Amino acid sequence: MIKPxxxxxxxxxxxxxxxxxxxxxxxxxxxxxIAMKEDGDVTLTAKxxxxxxxxFPEVAAHLAxxxxxxxILDGELQIPVGGHYDFDALxxxxxxxxxxxxxxxxETPAVYALFDMLLTPDGQDLRGKxxxxxxxxxxxxFKHFGNQHLLLTPGTEDIHHAQTWLxxxxxxxxxxxxxxxPYREGERAMIKVKRAQTADCVVGGFRYGEGSSVVASLLLGxxxxxxxxxxVGFTSGLPVADRPALTERLEALRGxxxxxxxxxxxxxxxxxxxxxxxxxxxxxxxxEVSFDHVSGGRFRHGTRLIRFRxxxxxxxxxxxxxxxxxxxxxxxxxx
Numbered sequence: 001m002i003k004p005x006x007x008x009x010x011x012x013x014x015x016x017x018x019x020x021x022x023x024x025x026x027x028x029x030x031x032x033x034i035a036m037k038e039d040g041d042v043t044l045t046a047k048x049x050x051x052x053x054x055x056f057p058e059v060a061a062h063l064a065x066x067x068x069x070x071x072i073l074d075g076e077l078q079i080p081v082g083g084h085y086d087f088d089a090l091x092x093x094x095x096x097x098x099x100x101x102x103x104x105x106x107e108t109p110a111v112y113a114l115f116d117m118l119l120t121p122d123g124q125d126l127r128g129k130x131x132x133x134x135x136x137x138x139x140x141x142f143k144h145f146g147n148q149h150l151l152l153t154p155g156t157e158d159i160h161h162a163q164t165w166l167x168x169x170x171x172x173x174x175x176x177x178x179x180x181x182p183y184r185e186g187e188r189a190m191i192k193v194k195r196a197q198t199a200d201c202v203v204g205g206f207r208y209g210e211g212s213s214v215v216a217s218l219l220l221g222x223x224x225x226x227x228x229x230x231x232v233g234f235t236s237g238l239p240v241a242d243r244p245a246l247t248e249r250l251e252a253l254r255g256x257x258x259x260x261x262x263x264x265x266x267x268x269x270x271x272x273x274x275x276x277x278x279x280x281x282x283x284x285x286x287x288e289v290s291f292d293h294v295s296g297g298r299f300r301h302g303t304r305l306i307r308f309r310x311x312x313x314x315x316x317x318x319x320x321x322x323x324x325x326x327x328x329x330x331x332x333x334x335x
Contacts, residue, residue: 088295
């Protein structure tokens with residue numbers, strides 16, 4: 001059986017590509033997954049090349065049950081929970097205990113959203129074929145096997161439609177692919193445009209640079225419904241020339257406790273002396289930051305500082321800004 005070396009990847013851009021010949025799809029916030037089947041055996045592989053089969057037994061079992069001896073599919077694993085796709089539920093699957101995995105797979109079963117086909121059930125290798133042919137084969141496959149466990153990612157050649165996806169505030173972004181392009185393994189042959197997301201946050205503390213007396217990062221907080229200030233992430237892209245003056249400004253606001261709810265530097269096997277050392281501040285400064293992902297009510301990655309917001313009251317910086325996205329319908333009739 002032929003197997004892809006690595007999934008085709010995407011490079012980031014600020015806007016969708018113009019002109020003819022582009023195919024646009026939603027960008028999901030899940031686990032990229034290559035699913036391969038031969039003689040009834042199914043393997044699920046992450047973008048990193050690591051195996052996922054044991055963590056998603058319900059997906060593997062469903063694919064194994066299909067009346068097709070072989071195929072290679074490219075798609076995204078998702079777990080719908082409470083009206084949105086829950087990335088935390090996906091992460092909870094990466095657990096060493098098989099009993100725990102089995103329990104979660106029954107309570108919160110994953111779905112597999114398809115967006116490409118590399119090998120057909122009759123053994124045709126499609127990797128060198130244009131996306132238009134691979135998409136047609138995928139639709140035919142889905143026509144026979146699609147259900148609530150196996151979904152088809154929608155797509156369009158209409159850039160205006162794709163732009164409405166970006167503007168909707170529902171999706172993480174949009175991926176653009178050449179409709180006449182082959183499946184280029186391991187290459188950044190697609191384009192991804194992420195929806196701009198911003199949040200106003202309270203600066204509840206800061207960290208000095210390692211071996212330095214000037215600020216390196218701001219610790220960000222949002223108020224919950226109980227009025228507690230919870231640590232939700234950080235921003236560190238501070239202009240070097242501005243750091244001395246900013247350090248003086250921050251040191252003038254030093255004061256306990258900084259965060260009254262969840263605080264930075266909690267117990268973690270990844271914590272170091274430097275990562276747990278921070279200076280608490282009185283909650284008076286507000287900043288606007290841009291971010292990409294939210295996981296567990298926190299920014300999954302570092303944020304980018306846009307500006308200070310002296311016009312914004314700290315009490316207005318609420319956790320609701322990071323509310324979960326709704327599920328964008330993955331319709332079975334997608335073109």
